[in-house]
Amino acid sequence: MYTTGVRTTSLAPMLAENGTAGVARALSEPSWVEVKWDGIRAIGTWAEGRMLLHARRGTDITARYPELTADGAPFLPVADAIVDGEIVAFDVHGRPSFSLLQNRMHLTRPREIEREVVRTPVVYMLFDLLRLDGHDLTGLPLRERRTLLEDVIADLDAPVQIPPVFDDVDAALAASREFGLEGVVVKDPRSRYRPGQRSPSWLKLKHTRMQEVVVVGIRPGKGDRESTLGSLLLAVPEPDRRRLRYVGRVGTGFTDRILRDLLTRLEPLRIDAAPLDGVPVLDASDALWVRPEVVGEVEFANWTPDGVLRHARWRGLRPDKRPDEIVVES
DNA sequence: CCAGGTCACGATTCCCTTGA
DNA sequence: TCAAGGGAATCGTGACCTGG
Numbered sequence: 001m002y003t004t005g006v007r008t009t010s011l012a013p014m015l016a017e018n019g020t021a022g023v024a025r026a027l028s029e030p031s032w033v034e035v036k037w038d039g040i041r042a043i044g045t046w047a048e049g050r051m052l053l054h055a056r057r058g059t060d061i062t063a064r065y066p067e068l069t070a071d072g073a074p075f076l077p078v079a080d081a082i083v084d085g086e087i088v089a090f091d092v093h094g095r096p097s098f099s100l101l102q103n104r105m106h107l108t109r110p111r112e113i114e115r116e117v118v119r120t121p122v123v124y125m126l127f128d129l130l131r132l133d134g135h136d137l138t139g140l141p142l143r144e145r146r147t148l149l150e151d152v153i154a155d156l157d158a159p160v161q162i163p164p165v166f167d168d169v170d171a172a173l174a175a176s177r178e179f180g181l182e183g184v185v186v187k188d189p190r191s192r193y194r195p196g197q198r199s200p201s202w203l204k205l206k207h208t209r210m211q212e213v214v215v216v217g218i219r220p221g222k223g224d225r226e227s228t229l230g231s232l233l234l235a236v237p238e239p240d241r242r243r244l245r246y247v248g249r250v251g252t253g254f255t256d257r258i259l260r261d262l263l264t265r266l267e268p269l270r271i272d273a274a275p276l277d278g279v280p281v282l283d284a285s286d287a288l289w290v291r292p293e294v295v296g297e298v299e300f301a302n303w304t305p306d307g308v309l310r311h312a313r314w315r316g317l318r319p320d321k322r323p324d325e326i327v328v329e330s
Numbered sequence: 331c332c333a334g335g336t337c338a339c340g341a342t343t344c345c346c347t348t349g350a
Numbered sequence: 351t352c353a354a355g356g357g358a359a360t361c362g363t364g365a366c367c368t369g370g
Binding site for chain 2 (some may be wrong): 252
């Protein structure tokens with residue numbers, strides 16, 4: 001079982017560009033809309049009755065998902081195939097949860113992997129078929145690859161599924177937002193599969209949210225960011241408005257000019273002790289604290305279970321807002 | 331034996347250089 | 351002039367090493 005982590009040959013997955021609803025609607029009529037699964041992209045190579053899994057950059061992750069790859073895993077009724085899909089873990093509400101996956105995605109010890117098979121089961125959502133019984137299918141249109149995928153791999157057990165395709169961008173966007181999903185991917189059904197390419201034939205439309213935050217600290221930067229800062233430590237007021245609650249860091253979304261401006265504003269506010277409790281040791285270890293006076297706005301994907309902003313990027317200062325005016329969006 | 335630091339890997343986003 | 355791609359920064363986890 002020492003295949004984990006080794007780089008072996010496999011196809012590189014085709015990637016989606018960031019898109020807008022307008023461009024996505026124009027991609028085809030009717031539209032081809034898939035759920036954007038919040039999981040781990042994986043290319044599956046089926047041969048000699050066994051599935052090998054490779055992550056986006058080619059890492060062999062076969063050993064990490066025995067329910068998809070070891071004895072007893074679903075059996076594809078073909079001699080050989082290469083499939084493309086996403087490994088997904090679901091929370092109690094039935095929503096894909098990347099934070100659940102993080103419990104198991106880096107495990108290497110067989111005992112711990114087996115424990116997570118039971119505790120954090122995954123489903124392999126297949127959305128493409130790249131090779132079948134010796135034939136390269138990447139030159140076929142998506143519509144035909146999908147038909148072959150459905151024909152050939154029809155009756156699989158629970159851990160391997162073929163998710164549905166929708167035909168209305170706006171309805172799918174609304175429904176996915178309603179259900180708390182990350183977004184949708186709109187594809188051109190006429191498009192070929194281009195391994196390793198980021199193609200405008202696939203567009204991801206992601207839901208994002210905004211949150212006002214108060215800056216409570218600075219973490220030093222490295223490399224190009226050595227002379228300015230690495231990330232900002234953020235907080236929001238507790239419901240009682242008297243204390244602050246730590247909500248994580250933001251380290252992207254800045255231009256060099258904005259970084260220099262932030263540093264100029266924050267330097268005079270430096271204080272010795274943290275202005276709040278509950279900052280994880282790792283974040284606090286090299287932090288430079290500031291008086292909680294500077295309010296800004298971040299765009300983010302969702303809240304983690306422990307109340308931290310996920311994928312936050314800086315959107316700008318809110319000089320019109322005082323820290324105690326911040327409203328926490330649920 | 332534990333805590334802390336560093337690394338690896340999974341992910342994303344953005345800047346900046348490159349080349350057409 | 352503009353798009354594409356490389357590079358580097360971020361987050362979050364576990365593995366590993368080291369010093370007390």
